[in-house]
Amino acid sequence: MNMSRTTALLLAATLVATSAPLLADPGDAFTLADASGTEMTLPAEQQGIGVYLFWASWCPYCQALMPHLQSVEDEYGDAVTVYALNFRDEKDPAEYMEQRGFEFVLLPGADAVAEGWGVRGTPAVYVLDESGAICFDRYELAVGNPPGWEEMSHRQKAQRRAPYWAARLRESLDGILENGRC
Numbered sequence: 001m002n003m004s005r006t007t008a009l010l011l012a013a014t015l016v017a018t019s020a021p022l023l024a025d026p027g028d029a030f031t032l033a034d035a036s037g038t039e040m041t042l043p044a045e046q047q048g049i050g051v052y053l054f055w056a057s058w059c060p061y062c063q064a065l066m067p068h069l070q071s072v073e074d075e076y077g078d079a080v081t082v083y084a085l086n087f088r089d090e091k092d093p094a095e096y097m098e099q100r101g102f103e104f105v106l107l108p109g110a111d112a113v114a115e116g117w118g119v120r121g122t123p124a125v126y127v128l129d130e131s132g133a134i135c136f137d138r139y140e141l142a143v144g145n146p147p148g149w150e151e152m153s154h155r156q157k158a159q160r161r162a163p164y165w166a167a168r169l170r171e172s173l174d175g176i177l178e179n180g181r182c
Contacts, residue, residue: 068166085110
């Protein structure tokens with residue numbers, strides 16, 4: 001096989017591979033209506049650094065993490081916006097957030113976005129800098145399990161994990177603010 005034929009075959013294989021539909025990745029654009037019905041296209045219309053929380057009201061890990069995220073939004077002010085993408089939920093997410101005093105941008109009915117972003121479970125948390133680059137992915141955090149982990153309830157496990165996730169998220173935000181990007 002000569003070099004030009006090899007090059008042509010590699011080019012053809014690359015074109016076939018890249019033309020096949022791919023599962024969207026976190027950071028891919030989507031349009032959803034917020035709780036008031038106003039459509040938003042994200043991350044293009046993201047305000048500051050975006051924290052994308054995929055959550056459900058029944059999830060004990062979400063319940064444990066959300067107060068930490070509210071404190072992040074309070075602490076960082078306009079530099080950070082938390083987008084609460086509710087999915088796999090039968091309860092009213094707006095009522096849930098109002099009862100607990102959460103002031104995130106609520107995007108209900110985010111099932112298709114969760115699927116497109118490859119969300120495997122709740123909570124999923126991503127941080128995107130202002131250019132839309134992914135700087136934090138909660139799924140990538142490696143955490144060992146303490147002794148007795150298997151005997152703990154999900155609620156107990158959530159209470160242990162949430163502060164750790166929030167601390168790593170703050171480290172990511174601080175790095176973005178210091179460097180202007182990931």
